[in-house]
Amino acid sequence: MQLKILNEVPSKLYTCKVTEVHEVLGGPTIIHLKGKLTKPLFLSALLHGNETTSFDVLSQVLNKYKNEELPRDLIIFIGNTLAAVEGMRHLPGQPDYNRIWQIGEGDTPEHEMAAKVTAYAKEHKPFASIDIHNNTGKNPLYGCVNSTEPEFMALASHFGSNTVYFTEPHNVQSMGFCTFCTAITIEAGLPSEPRGVVAAFEFFDKIFHMDKITMNPERAEFEIYHTIARLKVDERARIDFEDQGDGDSDLSFIPEFDSQNFKVVKKETHLGHAKNLKCIRVEDNNGRDLTNDFLKIEGSALVTNRTFIPSMFTKDIYVMKEDCLGYIMEVIIPTK
Ligand SMILES: [Zn+2]
Secondary structure, eight states: OOOOOSOOOOGGTOOOOOOHHHHHOSEEEEEEEHHHHEEEEEEOOSTTOOOOOOOHHHHHHHHHHTSSOHHHHHHHEEEOOHHHHHHHSOOSSSOOTTOOOTEEEEEEEHHHHHHHHHHHHTTTTSSEEEEEEESSSOOOEEEEEEESSSHHHHHHHHHHSSSOOOOOOOSSSHHHHTTTTOOEEEESSSSSSSSHHHHHHHHHHHHHOOOOOOOOOOOOOOEEEEEEEEHHHHOTOOSSSSSSSSOOOEEEOOGGGGGGSSSOOTHHHHHHSSSSSSEEEEEEOOOOOOOHHHHEEETEEEEEOOOBBESOOOHHHHHHHTOOOOEEEEOOOOOO
8 A cells, every 4th residue: 555745735635525535646645745834733634534524624724825834834644535435434344544553553554554654754753743533423522632741631622622531442543643742633523514624623723823732721621531441332233222122122222322422421321221231341441341330231221330421422333333332431630
């Protein structure tokens, strides 16, 4: 797999649609542009081909600075162009482009490509790295970091209403980059949702113009969420959102299953119905089974066994089976 490195923007990229990006670029591409300050900002887009907000933001950035000097150098990485054509997270047979960034893990051509991108970025000592994503459920806009160091908190304080700290999945882009620059993954709501595109562009442009990343004074809350576990479902499970105990489904979740994201879900909350606890699993960051700590069956009802805060709970059954059903978080107060 070839990684293209360009020093100018291909003219068609200014106006092409996300589904045409492969035709324009031919595959994963770095575009390294010169600006006023030499320490580059790194912008990563389309690691997931169906998460189009990153591409919308990229188009806006390119067009805004088409005839203007960039405030600093910019290294753009455009990832899964082939999946973008199909509007898929990744193509069948391809690895997930946001699970290939742990150096030394995996030997696919995509892992090799990610290692090259990392080496290229590292060599140019980025000012910061921003990787833009979407999710599938109802979530606020929020930034995710993989370190609780002050510069990471400061970067995250400029996007959305919440900050999440996680260490699993360990092989995401921001995790790979956090060892050599301040890196963030932003979750900009549903694909191309206008509020997410606006907020992500504003965030990018604000950071692009900063000399030093300082804490956003408007973010009064300093608390951050720490992802402690994730929920998985058996890929053979039959799933619906009808909240029925007598149907054919193995798991019948409540219809508003994704409305609890970032809210406190109390112990004894009804989540739906399940035949048993075998087709759903809660595991901690080390893969340890915590299902019985968090969930229980009462009659045929699926009920929480502990108070917790969910994030990224999704009603997309494909995402649920291929990635996960969502994450469980706790609140931590970072030491200042
Ligand atoms: Zn994503």
